[in-house]
Amino acid sequence: MKINSTVILTLILLILMLGSGSVSAFLGFNLGSSALKGVTTPDGRPTSKFASAKSNSSQSGAVTLLKEEDILKTVKARIEGKAKTAQSDKLAEDDEDINGNKQQQKEKTQKVVEEKPQPGFPITSESQGVTFAVQSARYSGGDLLLKVKMQNKGADSVRFLYSFLDVTDDKGRTLSASTEGLPAELPANGSSFSGTVSIPTALLDDVKKVSLSLTDYPDQKLKLDVANIPVDKRD
Incomplete structure (x- = not known):
């Protein structure tokens, strides 16, 4: 009887130990599972890494290739745009130059109109x-400036070579002179032309009058003599 109770007690202890061990193992498994939630095993396959990297690279930096026709159209449009801009700037500059010349011509015309005739x-x-x-005679910048006007009312045009213009003083001495603005040819029945004959002041120290003589070239059919131009009064 004593042996049987010992065996039964031993069995009960074994059953309790097994039960407590099973409970402990179950609880430990549950705790471990809860702690490892969300944790995944790293993928050690190299091919999968390369595939993943390639996929990410293609998604983040995708390159779009343009068609050759589109590129040519874009370049052509830019070139035409620059050309139009340059042309517009050129036209604007030309307009400014034209307007400036018109304004200068207008001021010059007004000045001529407002200028009073010189006595004599x-x-x-x-x-x-x-x-x-000869419209006037004035000294300016070391020269005597004779303002001259020419006009041809005849039926034929007339040519001149101003190197043949003779300039003499009241003592018969020949003076050197230069011309500016005078036409090489006067058209028939044309309008008047204005210019200047310049004589160095150094040649006119004791001169009171000068004379001009001009003939056409090469025919020399006409002769224009303007004598006794007063130059003794200096401004």
Whole structure:
């Protein structure tokens, strides 16, 4: 009887130990599972890594290739745009230059109109419908400036070579002179042309009057003489 109770007690202890061990193992498994939630095993396959990296790279930095036709169209449009801009700038500059020249011409015309005639002028010579007139005589910048106006009312055009213009003083001495603005040819029945004859002041120290003589070239059919131009009064 004593042996049986010992065996039964031993069995009960074994059953309790097994039960407590099973409960402990179950509880430990549950705790471990809860702690490892969300944790995944890293993928050690190299091919999968390369595939993943390639996928991410293609998604983040995708390159779009343009068609050659689109590129050419874009370049052509930019070139045409620059050309139009340059042309517009050129036209604007030309307009400014034209307007500036018109304004200068207008001011010059107004100045000529407002200028009072100099006493004793104009002094005019005429031959075969061609007139040669000295409008005024003034000193400026070391030169005597004779303002000259020419007009051809004849039926034929007339040519001149101003290197043949003779300038003499009241003592018969020949003076050197230069011309500016005078036409090489006067058209028939044309409008008047204005210019300047310049004589160095150093040649006019004791001179009171000068004379101009001009003939056409090469025919020399007419002769224009403007004599006794007063130059003794200096401004």
